[in-house]
Amino acid sequence: MFSDPRHLPGPGPVALIMLEEARSGELFVNLAATLARVAASFTLAMSLGSALGYLMGRSRLADKILDPWLVVLLNLPALVVIVLAYIWAGLTEAAAIGAVALNKLPGAVVVAREGARALDPTLDEMALVFRLPLKTRLRHIVLPQLAPYLAAATRSGLSLVWKIVLIVELLGRSNGVGFKINLAFQLFDVRLLLAYALPFVAIMLGVETLVVQPLERHVSRWRSDAA
Numbered sequence: 001m002f003s004d005p006r007h008l009p010g011p012g013p014v015a016l017i018m019l020e021e022a023r024s025g026e027l028f029v030n031l032a033a034t035l036a037r038v039a040a041s042f043t044l045a046m047s048l049g050s051a052l053g054y055l056m057g058r059s060r061l062a063d064k065i066l067d068p069w070l071v072v073l074l075n076l077p078a079l080v081v082i083v084l085a086y087i088w089a090g091l092t093e094a095a096a097i098g099a100v101a102l103n104k105l106p107g108a109v110v111v112a113r114e115g116a117r118a119l120d121p122t123l124d125e126m127a128l129v130f131r132l133p134l135k136t137r138l139r140h141i142v143l144p145q146l147a148p149y150l151a152a153a154t155r156s157g158l159s160l161v162w163k164i165v166l167i168v169e170l171l172g173r174s175n176g177v178g179f180k181i182n183l184a185f186q187l188f189d190v191r192l193l194l195a196y197a198l199p200f201v202a203i204m205l206g207v208e209t210l211v212v213q214p215l216e217r218h219v220s221r222w223r224s225d226a227a
Contacts, residue, residue: 014195018195048108049153104160118149166178
């Protein structure tokens, strides 16, 4: 099967169709659409998830009320969330981004909650003694301690968002890498599939190597300094 070029084409045919898609502009338009959805859904999920996680980690009442919902979201299949979002909100951009963000949200909440529970209480007492404003406390006391946890949530969250965005596009969008992969599947065109999958993987590796890993090392540098 793998000797058949229809099932596993060589680098030449894949590079040729990739060049054709790039010349027409289709490759860049669809990559840009996917990256925009990744950025929007990831930002939404991390912002809301970090806030909810911090609240649950600092308030027993909030944790007791929200924890059952968190467990449901953690165990709810991504496909169910995506399909329900499209049924309830229609095949819209907001539904697509919201479905991806909702799948990422519980993971961010869990990590942020654990970080909030691990905050040093003596630093809180110091902030109260010196009557530091809330903004100053968050910036100089809370965020530095939460940074390693948020970096971990960023790394795991991006790996999840990359995958779910493609499913969202495959099921209900008219552009993006997932849409083109669905089109390639319908045409049984492995060349087209690889022509979009390979640049997408390259971008994922680039973001991981050039953005996520340096960020993780930066926020964790105090550990090596202390050692």
